[in-house]
Amino acid sequence: MKILFASQAIDGHFNPMTGVAMRLKDRGHEVAWYTGPVYADKLGGMGIRHFPFRRATEHRADNLNELYPERATLKGPRAIGFDGEKIFASNVSHFFEDVREAALQYPFDVAVVDSSMFIHRLVSHLMGKPVVNFVAIPNMESDPQVPPLFFGFRPPRNPVEKAIQGLAGLLSDKVILRPAAQSYRQQHSAYGQAVPREGRLTDEPYRCSDAIIQTGPESLDFPRRRVNPKVHYVGALLPYRAASQSGTGSSGFPRSYPTTLVITQGTVDKLDQDKLIVPALEAVKDMNALIIVATGGQGTKALTARYPQPNVVVRDYVDFAEVFDYTDVFITNGGFGGAQLSLSKGVPLVVAGINEGKSDVNARVEYAGVGINLRTESPKPADIAAAVGKILADPGWKSRARKMREHFEGADPAEAAAAVVEAAGRRTPG
Structure with a gap:
């Protein structure tokens, strides 16, 4: 099976995926990776073919304030909204065109995509490829029992907290993340892809993937009313080390x-x-x-x-x-x-x-x-x-x-994640 990993050029997104990629290599699969030029040497050392960003901007931990000097002055919701639009949503079509170009040289069977790239709908619907959503952060899928993202809320304990969190969710959707959501929709519209109005922008990678690798144990997530059968909690995925x-x-x-x-x-x-x-x-x-x-x-x-x-x-x-x-x-x-x-x-x-x-x-x-x-x-x-x-x-x-x-012990996280990828690669994208 030919597998393409795709990730942001940020350590916290790239590193947890490396152990899974190498486990899949060990299991006899061919693996390539689309990410920023900063990881060329690391991927070379792992024997993984590298497709570097061409159209996409390389956002790294050490260059964000250089690319966007105004970012250093932003705090709280303004910082969240700025990052959502500039660092994540703005690159969607660039990421996709790079991946589509890479597929001409490397016709992959399944893509394992960093959740923050937001190209899952395009890869699945336009390229007809199975997509595995890789989530290196807490579960971002919305749920009636889960507080809105980015505010640091715990599940509400009383009607007052529930009302406050409801208002915060509206603020997030209608104000803070609105520019990012608009950019995302506009870029998809250019490809003839309609994005459903229900749900939140952060639901898209979950909605448009065949399977989701969620790092961490379920016990570190908040209780949920809805159980998504596509989500697989695999535990702590460590960076690959020779x-x-x-x-x-x-x-x-x-x-x-x-x-x-x-x-x-x-x-x-x-x-x-x-x-x-x-x-x-x-x-x-x-x-x-x-x-x-x-x-x-x-x-x-x-x-x-x-x-x-x-x-x-x-x-x-x-x-x-x-x-x-x-x-x-x-x-x-x-x-x-x-x-x-x-x-x-x-x-x-x-x-x-x-x-x-x-x-x-x-x-x-x-x-x-x-x-x-x-x-x-x-x-x-x-x-x-x-x-x-x-x-x-x-x-x-x-x-x-x-x-x-105890919730981390027993299972082999890289092995569990590799099995999710293999199963998705055998299915028709949906």
């Missing part, structure tokens, strides 16, 4: 401390370390604990000089799969991949993030009782210290995180 890359991530970390804390601000919103990394270090630097900081390659040298304490170790990148084996609390802005990996090891979290969908991840962490949500992207050191102290003092937090770990 055998030679294993076992090196924790070298140099002292193990003589009674407690280990891990801090990260993610891979996208990492430029201003005063948001989370610095206040977190100020909160915990004097604890009798090993403090491991992953900067994502931003300001590592300066941060090391600023915090020379022997218990603070600052790295560009950290092998979370290794260090979470002995971590007590994970302090993060709420990237979904990191949150899943933390919980797959039974590690409770302190989360502080708003943009890029982080508020929805953090609301799920809070709802599941496996972490403390500070509900801001710029927490105060005192609030971080209090949250960390609360988790360390109450064994219930670790107990619930370990209970969640």
Whole structure:
């Protein structure tokens, strides 16, 4: 079977797909990938044919503010609306034309498409190809019991909260995401594709795919009234690592401390370390604990000089799969991949993030009782210290995180995802 993966040029979208791609290769399938030029070397190292963006703009974690200087000044709903239109909706027709061109050289049998590319309807309806929607973020399909996206709501507990969330949903649909939805409809109209009025823009990848690979366990999602049989919760999908890359991530970390804390601000919103990394270090630097900081390659040298304490170790990148084996609390802005990996090891979290969908991840962490949500992207050191102290003092937090770990154990996520792709490739697109 010829399989085409297609993803944004953003680590949090690309990386979770790599383990699935390599598992499919191991199972004898031919795999190619459509994504940004930034991943050319990585794909080459995996032996995967690369079709780089040609018409599409390459949106990366490190170039968004360069492409759109005004983005750095936006907060909350305005930031969500801007990203929806500029980063996601604007590229739909460019993505599709690139994929259609790639198909002339690589006539694929099934496409595995990043949910945020929004080309599922075009690939399925115009190319007649089975499509698997790959969701590297929380389940975005609307449901009467699930709060509207991007506000960080938990399921409503009373009529007042339900009314507030209903109004927020209308605000999201009619104002915040309206430019993105209009752009999406206009681009589809140019191809003669009518987009249903019911539902939300974020429902489209679910509506137009033959199957959905949803990362994370179902227990980390909110309860739903409607069960979509096409959605397969597969667990924590880790980035592919060659055998030679294993076992090196924790070298140099002292193990003589009674407690280990891990801090990260993610891979996208990492430029201003005063948001989370610095206040977190100020909160915990004097604890009798090993403090491991992953900067994502931003300001590592300066941060090391600023915090020379022997218990603070600052790295560009950290092998979370290794260090979470002995971590007590994970302090993060709420990237979904990191949150899943933390919980797959039974590690409770302190989360502080708003943009890029982080508020929805953090609301799920809070709802599941496996972490403390500070509900801001710029927490105060005192609030971080209090949250960390609360988790360390109450064994219930670790107990619930370990209970969640059971939902990750047993199944092989890459194997489960590969099986979803294979089954979709054998079906007629619908």
